[in-house]
Amino acid sequence: MLEIRGVTKHFDGVKAVTEVSCTIAKGAITGLIGPNGAGKTTLFNMICGYHVPDSGLICFNSLEITGKPPYAVAAAGIGRTFQNLRTIKKLSTLDNVMLAFNPGASLFASLKKGKERQNRERAQELLAFVGLSDKAEEPAGELSYGQQKLLNLACCRALDPALLLLDEPVAGVNQEMTVKILGLLRDMRDEGIGVLVIEHNMEAVMEVSDRLIVMAGGRVIADGEPAQVRENSEVIEAYLG
Ligand SMILES: Nc1ncnc2c1ncn2[C@@H]1O[C@H](COP(=O)(O)OP(=O)(O)O)[C@@H](O)[C@H]1O
Numbered sequence: 001m002l003e004i005r006g007v008t009k010h011f012d013g014v015k016a017v018t019e020v021s022c023t024i025a026k027g028a029i030t031g032l033i034g035p036n037g038a039g040k041t042t043l044f045n046m047i048c049g050y051h052v053p054d055s056g057l058i059c060f061n062s063l064e065i066t067g068k069p070p071y072a073v074a075a076a077g078i079g080r081t082f083q084n085l086r087t088i089k090k091l092s093t094l095d096n097v098m099l100a101f102n103p104g105a106s107l108f109a110s111l112k113k114g115k116e117r118q119n120r121e122r123a124q125e126l127l128a129f130v131g132l133s134d135k136a137e138e139p140a141g142e143l144s145y146g147q148q149k150l151l152n153l154a155c156c157r158a159l160d161p162a163l164l165l166l167d168e169p170v171a172g173v174n175q176e177m178t179v180k181i182l183g184l185l186r187d188m189r190d191e192g193i194g195v196l197v198i199e200h201n202m203e204a205v206m207e208v209s210d211r212l213i214v215m216a217g218g219r220v221i222a223d224g225e226p227a228q229v230r231e232n233s234e235v236i237e238a239y240l241g
């Protein structure tokens with residue numbers, strides 16, 4: 001569903017991403033791994049429209065999205081979460097999801113649009129999906145770190161994305177929460193959503209991914225099944241070592 005062809009992004013001589021090509025399938029979990037500075041987040045940022053590539057092409061469901069602004073990429077069906085939490089701590093957990101239906105608009109504006117009841121029901125479904133129904137009316141700031149990660153996932157699904165980009169969804173959460181979040185990634189995959197996930201927790205990413213892409217020094221150095229990639233000598237040297 002996503003095709004990246006020869007994409008390059010350099011920052012004043014820093015070769016963040018050089019000539020990266022890969023395709024991402026729907027209904028599959030693709031892990032994106034590599035050492036710090038490998039270019040993973042820069043690649044995400046180019047897919048989402050936060051950075052315009054210096055060269056190369058990005059297509060989503062046969063539609064070219066290279067250099068399109070973030071709202072257009074989101075509207076085309078690509079959702080993402082960030083490495084750091086993006087919850088609005090003073091708003092209730094439910095209102096955080098409600099707000100996600102109308103990125104860029106105020107909560108008031110989204111309520112005025114007359115879709116409130118429909119959005120509220122969908123927001124409640126999304127909270128049920130991540131297991132936060134009983135926290136709906138609590139300020140999001142009172143959720144644990146792991147619960148806020150779950151809330152980020154619920155928000156990310158509000159626009160019904162066909163492809164989700166997740167930047168370190170289990171970083172900093174405990175084992176129990178890791179298992180829960182990995183289960184949600186599988187549920188979404190089984191619904192046909194494409195999932196591309198950056199993750200440093202090797203055990204988690206090896207376990208959950210149907211396919212692994214390894215970056216180092218701004219380039220893709222391996223792409224294949226996790227079991228094969230784990231044995232790849234270049235990967236072991238650059239990363240797993
Ligand atoms: N906005 C930017 N300006 C300058 N250099 C950047 C910028 N973003 C990333 N870089 C550099 O690009 C390289 C790749 O960074 P990044 O994509 O964040 O790697 P990763 O997510 O794999 O750790 C690093 O050397 C980083 O310092």
Ligand SMILES: [Mg+2]
Binds near residue numbers: 040041042
């Ligand atoms: Mg990063």
